[in-house]
Amino acid sequence: MSAVAVAPALPDALPAVKLDRLPLLLVPALALIALPFMGSFSTWVTLTVAGIAMGMIIFIIASGLTLVFGLMDVLNFGHGVFIALGAYLAISVLGLMGGWTASENLLLNLLALLPAMLVAIAVAGAVGFAFERVIIRPVYGQHLKQILITMGGMIVGEELIKVIWGPQTIPLPLPAAFRGSLLLGEAAVEKYRLIAVVIGLAVFAAMFWVLSRTKAGLLIRAGVQDREMVESLGYRIRRLFVGVFVAGSSLAGLGGVMWGLYQQNVTPQMGAQVNVLIFIVIIIGGLGSVGGCFIGALLVGLLANYTGFLAPKVALFSNILLMVVVLLWRPQGIYPVANR
C-alpha cells in the first residue's frame, strides 16, 4: 500500500567539505619541538609570545594581499607602500598627541593609539581605492604588466613618502604604558606584544566572521574558488574586488602602524622589506587562502624568534628554509586554492 513514493530522507546538512586538519597542527608542533632546545620554560614562553605577536602583525598585513590575489589573480607588489604609509601616519598622529602618549595611563595611551590606527586605516583605504583605480584597473588579466606596474606604484609611493616625511629613519616610540614587560611566573612578556596578539586575534575573528557568516564573505569565498561562475550568477565581482582591495590596503595600513611600533622606527624602505616577508607567508599559506596565510604567518613569526635566539645567523634564512620545506611537502602551499 505504500504507493506514495517516499521521498528520500533529506541529508541533515549539506555535504561538508572535509576540513584539512593536518596543517592546523603545524603551529603547536613547531612550538613543542622548540621547547626542549630552549633551556628554560620561561624563555620558551617569552619567545613563543613574541613569535605569535610577530605572526599576528604579519597576518594582518598579508591577509589582504592573499585575498586580492585569490579573488582577482592580481598580485600587488606595491602592497608594501600601504605598510609604510600606515607607519608614517602613526608617527604624525602620535606626534600630535604627545601628551597622551607620554602619560603612564594605559587608557590615555589606548586613546592615542586608536585614532592613529583609525587614520591609518582610513587613509590607506582611500589610497588603496585610488591605487586600484589608477594603477591596477587598466592592466587586469595581464600578469607581466601587473607586476611591472605595481612595482612602479611602489617606487612612486616610496618617493612620495620621502617627499612628505623626508628620507631619514624616524623613531616611533611606544606609548609609555606599553613599554616594559609583564612577569608571567618566571617569563617576561612584553606588554606591547600582548596588545599585538589581542589586536591580531580580533582582526582574525572579524575576518573569519565576515568571510563565513555574511553574504559578502560568501561571495568573496565563491569568487576565489570560481570567479566566472559567480559572475554568471549575476554578481558584479569587480565591485567586490574593489571592496576587498580597499579592505586589504586598510589592513596593511593598520599592520604598518603595528609593525612600526614593533620595530620602533620607520624608514621609507620598510615597505619593500616587509614585502619579501609577506610574499613568503602567502606562498607558504597557499595563494588566496586566508587560513593558510594565518598559519604561515604564525609559523614565520615563531620560527624567526626561535632561531633568532638559538642561532642568529640561521635566523636570517629561516623564512626561506621554511618556504622550501613547505613547498616540498605541498607545492601549492599549505592550503591550495582550487583553479589556480
Add this chain to the structure above:
Amino acid sequence: MMLHRVFSGDLPRNRLLTVMLLAIAVALAFAPFVFPGAKALNVAAKICIFIVLVASFDLLLGYTGIVSFAHTMFFGIGTYGVSIALARMGPSWPAVAAGAGGALALSLALSLLIGLFSLRVKAIFYAMITLAVASAFQTLASQLSEITGGEDGLNFKVPEMLTPGFSLSEQPFLGVSPDGKLISYYLVFAATVALFLVMLRIVNSPFGRVLQAIRENAFRAEALGYRTVVYRTASNVLSAGFATLAGALLALWLRYNGPDTSLSFEIMIDILLMVVIGGMGTMYGAVVGAALFIVAQNYLQDLMRIASDAVEGVPLLPDLVHPDRWLLWLGILFILSVYRFPAGIVGKLRAMK
C-alpha cells in the same frame, strides 16, 4: 652585407633611432677624449656596463616574458667573483680569469637550479620566489664577512695594466694621457660591444624566435612541439651568464665591491626602469634606456636643483622637485611607459616610421 651580419639582421629600422644609437655609440667610443674629467668617464663606463646588464635582463623579460627579481644576484656573483679572486690571489690576469670563470660557473649552476625548480609555475610565482631568493642571497653576502668583506665590501688591486699609475707612453695622445684608466675604459667598452652583439645574435637566432613565441603564447609554443621549460630555463641561464660578465666588468672598473654596488634591490629597480623605459624586447632599448637613465641619475639632479631653487617658497613644490627625488619622476615615466608605450622609446620610434 657586412653591417647586416654584424647586427644579425636586426637594424634599428628608424632614422631617428639610428641617429640616437649612433650618437650614444660615438659618445661612448670617444668619451675619454670628448668629455674630460673623472665623473664623465665614470658615467660612460657605468653606461657601458649597464647596457650589458639591461640587455641580458631584456633577454629574459622582453624576449621570454619572465619576470625575475634575482638578476642583481647574478650581477653580484660576477662582481664578488672577480673581487674575491683579486683580493685573495693578488692583482694578476689569471686571478681575473679565475674569478670570472668561477662566478660564471656558479651563476650558471644556480640559474639552472632555480629555473628547473620554479619555471614550471606561473609568472607571478616565479617573480615572488626570485625576490625571496635574491634577498636571502644579499643577506648571505653581507653575513659571510670573512670572504665578502661584509657591509664594508672589498677593496682590491687590479692587474697593473689597468691601474691609473700605469702608462703606455709619456706622450699624451689627443690631449689625454694613455694611462691604465684609459685602458680599463676601452676594455669595458670593447667587452660591451662584443657582448651586446652576441646577445643581439642570440635573440635573432631561431632559438630567439622560439623564446618570443613562448612569450606570446606559451601554450601554443608547447603545442608546436617546443619544450617550453627547456627554452625558458636556457633563457634564464643565458641571461644570468651575461649578467655575471657585466658584474665582472663592474668589479674591474670600480676596484671596489660591496653589497650596495651590485646586490641591492635598488639596482634591481633601476634595471627594471631602464629596460621598460628603453623598450622591452628590442635589445636597442637597453642601450637607450641605460644611457638615458644613468645620465639622468647623474645629471638630472643638477637640473632639478635649479628647478627646486626656482620654486623656492611655494609649498610642497620644492620637495617634489628636490634633487633627491629624481627617482619619483622616472617612476612616473615608468608607469606611463607600461601603459602608453609598452615597447618603450624604441618601440615608439619604430612605430612612428
